[in-house]
Amino acid sequence: MIKKSFLLLAAAAIPAQAIAADLGTDAGEAVSNTFSVTYDVNGSTQTGVSASVGFVVDRKINLTVAESGGTVTDVSVGASDAVTTFTVTNKTNDTMDFRLTAANVATNGVDDFFDVVSPTAYVESGLTAGYQAAEDTATFIDDLAEDDSVTVYIVSDGPTTGTNNQTAKVTLTAIASSNGSAAANDYSASGANNNATVDNLFADAGNDGEESADDTYRLQSATLTLTKVATVIEDPVRGTSNPLAVPGAVVEYCLRVANGGSADATNLSFSDNVPANVTAVLSGADFLFRTNDTSCTATDGADEDVDASDGGDTDGGIGSLTGTGGTNGNGVLSAVLSTVPATETRTVRFRVIVD
Amino acid sequence: MRQGAAETMTIRALFIAAAAFALPFGAHAAPVELKSEIFVERTEVSDSGETELVLAPADRVVPGDKLRFVISFVNASDEEAANFVITNPVPGSIAYLSADGPVTPEVSVDGEQFGALGDLTVAGADGSVRPAETADVTHVRWAFDAIAPNSEGEVRYLGELK
Numbered sequence: 001m002i003k004k005s006f007l008l009l010a011a012a013a014i015p016a017q018a019i020a021a022d023l024g025t026d027a028g029e030a031v032s033n034t035f036s037v038t039y040d041v042n043g044s045t046q047t048g049v050s051a052s053v054g055f056v057v058d059r060k061i062n063l064t065v066a067e068s069g070g071t072v073t074d075v076s077v078g079a080s081d082a083v084t085t086f087t088v089t090n091k092t093n094d095t096m097d098f099r100l101t102a103a104n105v106a107t108n109g110v111d112d113f114f115d116v117v118s119p120t121a122y123v124e125s126g127l128t129a130g131y132q133a134a135e136d137t138a139t140f141i142d143d144l145a146e147d148d149s150v151t152v153y154i155v156s157d158g159p160t161t162g163t164n165n166q167t168a169k170v171t172l173t174a175i176a177s178s179n180g181s182a183a184a185n186d187y188s189a190s191g192a193n194n195n196a197t198v199d200n201l202f203a204d205a206g207n208d209g210e211e212s213a214d215d216t217y218r219l220q221s222a223t224l225t226l227t228k229v230a231t232v233i234e235d236p237v238r239g240t241s242n243p244l245a246v247p248g249a250v251v252e253y254c255l256r257v258a259n260g261g262s263a264d265a266t267n268l269s270f271s272d273n274v275p276a277n278v279t280a281v282l283s284g285a286d287f288l289f290r291t292n293d294t295s296c297t298a299t300d301g302a303d304e305d306v307d308a309s310d311g312g313d314t315d316g317g318i319g320s321l322t323g324t325g326g327t328n329g330n331g332v333l334s335a336v337l338s339t340v341p342a343t344e345t346r347t348v349r350f351r352v353i354v355d
Numbered sequence: 356m357r358q359g360a361a362e363t364m365t366i367r368a369l370f371i372a373a374a375a376f377a378l379p380f381g382a383h384a385a386p387v388e389l390k391s392e393i394f395v396e397r398t399e400v401s402d403s404g405e406t407e408l409v410l411a412p413a414d415r416v417v418p419g420d421k422l423r424f425v426i427s428f429v430n431a432s433d434e435e436a437a438n439f440v441i442t443n444p445v446p447g448s449i450a451y452l453s454a455d456g457p458v459t460p461e462v463s464v465d466g467e468q469f470g471a472l473g474d475l476t477v478a479g480a481d482g483s484v485r486p487a488e489t490a491d492v493t494h495v496r497w498a499f500d501a502i503a504p505n506s507e508g509e510v511r512y513l514g515e516l517k
Contacts, residue, residue, distance in 0.1 A: 025448040027517050031416075033424050034392060035443035039436040039502070043387050047435070057448070060417030093418050157471065167426040195414045203417065289382020 011215040023146045027059035027094035028198050030183060055195040061176045062203040063092035063098065063354065065211040071168070074220045075116060077264050079158035082116065083131045084215035086172045087143060089149040099181035100143040102154040105214060105262075115167035116156035116217055121172055124151035131155060140180030154215065162219040164261045169193035173212035176202075186210075222265035222342065227256045228272070233351065249354045251278065254296035257337065259343045265340040276330040278352035280323045282331075296347055321350050386432035387439070387502060396513070418517050422449065427509035431503045435469040439499040441510060449514035451492035456510030462487075463494040 008264055024032070032054030038047050051215050068085040075082040090096045100121035106113045122131065123138040131153045141150055154170050181186040187200045187209050202209045234240045235249035243249055272282045319335035326332035335348045393413040399418070401407050413422065424445065432438050441515035445451045454460035461469040464477055464487045489498065497510045 028419075029448060031446050031448050031516065033391060033446055034398060034442065035389075035391065035426055035441055037387070037389060037428075037439070037441050039387065039439040041434045041436055046387070048389070052394055054446075055416050056412040058415050058417050060419075112496075194411065195416075199415045199418050201415055216384075 006046070008263055010286065023062075023091060023093045024060070024160050025057045026146075027057055027092070029057045030054055031057060031254045038306060042102060056198055057093070059094050059187070059202055060092060060197040060203045061209045062088045062199050063096070063164045063209075063211050064091060064176055064204075065172055065174050065213040067213045067215045072216045072218045074263075075156070075158040075168075075217045077158050077160065081131075082156050082217060084157060084214055084217065085131075086152045086155075086215065087149050088144060088152050088172075088174045089146070090144040091092055092176070093146060095143050096141075096147050097143065097185070098174040099177045099180040099183060099186060100140050100152060101171075102156075103171050103173070103176070107168075107278060108294060110215070111167055111231065112169045114159045114162045114168045114219065116159060116168055116170060119154050119156040119170045122155055122340045124153065124155045140177070142180060146303050156217065158161060159219065160236060162221065163219040164219060164223055164263075166219050168217045168219070169214045170217065171214050173210055176200075176204075176209035217251070217291070220257050220263040220342075221261045221262050222340065223261035224265055224268070225256070225258045225260065226240065229254045229256065231296070245354055250281070250351055251354060252349055253333075253350045254347050254353045255333075255335075256296050256345055256347045257340050259340040259342055262342050264342055267336065268340055269336040271335070272333040273326040273328055274321075274323075274333065274350075274352060276328040277355045278330060278355060280321055280331040281351040282321060282323050288349050295345060296349070302320070314352070317346065319347065319348060386434050387428055387430045387436050390429075391428045392425045392427075394423045394425065396423055410515040414453075415517055421452070421514060422514050423511055424514065425509055425511045427507065428502065429507040430504060433503055433504045437500070439502045441497060442494060442496045443512065444494050445492060445512075445514060448517050450517050451489055451495065452509070452513040452515060453489070454495045454497075454512035456497045457508050458497050458499050458510075460510065460512070461496045461498065462492045463496065464491040466494045469494070469496050499503050 030335060032052035034052040036048065038045060040046070066087050068313070069086050073082055074297045088098060102119040102121040102252050104115040104119060106183065107113060107115065107175060119140060122136045123141055125135045125138065127135045127223060128189070136153060141152070144150055154172055176187045177185045189200055189202055204211050231252045231254065232243045232245045233250040233252050235243040239242070245251060255270070257268060317335065317337045320333040321333050324331055333350050334349065335345050340346050362409070384400065394410045395413050395416055395476070397411060399407055399409045410423065426441055454462070462472050462475070463469045464475050467474065472487055472489065472492065476484045477487050477491050478484050495512050502508070506511045
């Protein structure tokens with residue numbers, strides 16, 4: 001008895017399957033099962049090949065969102081474009097879009113004390129590493145291949161007020177979407193499943209096609225305290241030995257700016273009126289407009305600075321002293337310090353003679 | 356639809372819900388009719404906390420799902436179908452796991468030589484030969500001596516969507 005075989009035909013009916021390396025058969029691939037049969041009836045061979053029974057591989061939506069680097073982003077009051085970094089990974093058996101949202105975490109007094117302004121998610125373009133405002137302008141993830149990751153930034157402005165070292169959290173959420181440009185395109189779990197169409201199965205941690213992660217901002221501000229100290233340098237009777245503030249005595253005023261915060265204070269300007277009953281020393285050996293001291297003690301301060309501009313100096317301070325005008329008619333000290341670094345102190349001194 | 360894996364009665368009841376193909380043979384009256392179906396096996400935890408095997412129609416299938424391919428046959432004639440052999444190539448995107456049926460299934464790793472998996476070998480690119488594994492299986496076959504008149508049965512194999 002000779003049997004015909006339909007094995008070859010059956011095998012030919014099976015299309016080549018596209019298998020992704022890690023995430024399985026691609027969504028939309030048709031899988032069909034076909035078998036062949038042979039048997040004899042009364043010595044007569046019967047053969048056949050089944051009509052194929054199959055299904056279309058569905059979309060197993062999975063993604064992860066993770067904060068990158070584990071670092072806290074410093075932000076100052078009124079700052080622009082403070083950047084936090086995340087990584088979004090497509091674990092779906094399909095190329096995917098992801099819609100992005102960036103939001104402040106509700107202030108809780110535990111790890112979130114303020115809100116940043118206008119947190120916005122941008123996708124790394126790949127042109128230049130790190131956030132580039134001119135390049136990284138995409139606000140949703142477009143066509144992320146299976147098992148690929150992309151860097152996403154939340155870019156925020158600093159708050160209008162705040163307390164140094166307080167933290168604020170922001171949340172990046174990525175939502176599986178057929179076109180990430182609009183919420184209307186978010187994938188939903190298909191209601192009526194169908195073996196002939198691509199249905200959606202949420203396989204992410206939340207089983208909802210969206211995942212999120214937090215990152216932290218920390219407010220860094222300058223905290224300035226201004227102290228004014230008057231020291232009698234010499235008097236006409238005792239000279240520099242235990243001098244008293246008698247008429248004719250030289251008195252040095254020292255204005256000390258201490259930055260107790262964690263951010264540099266820059267372009268700090270201030271003024272002080274020369275008191276009544278004294279005359280400002282505007283020139284000569286006793287003129288001591290000094291800007292780079294760190295305290296008001298007599299031995300402190302290296303740079304003696306007589307400048308109305310900062311030309312030739314490296315202390316970063318400029319200023320002027322007049323002998324007339326001001327509240328008391330005796331003159332005004334005006335000073336600008338280009339930088340008072342965090343945790344450091346700068347002083348400005350000037351001298352007067354008691355009338 | 357929840358049931359134990361071996362409860363054939365329930366499985367047959369599921370056939371009504373699943374999309375099924377009846378298979379008439381040729382233009383002339385065929386004594387044996389065949390039907391092929393695919394189900395998804397899922398392990399779910401019931402409300403009472405028990406782990407149950409659930410069979411569902413292959414409407415939502417994603418990589419990693421276990422699929423049960425069922426071929427049922429009915430010999431509605433008064434004639435015996437002798438030397439009845441069902442040969443099923445395993446689709447390329449399916450990883451073969453196991454098979455069962457009224458007769459011991461045979462598998463093949465090349466579509467030509469069939470036998471028990473333990474009797475088969477696979478030749479590597481370097482010419483070395485190793486024992487075949489389930490992942491190597493490309494075909495599964497059930498060979499009956501005969502299907503009696505007015506009888507029916509079914510064979511099954513289990514695979515995983517790659």
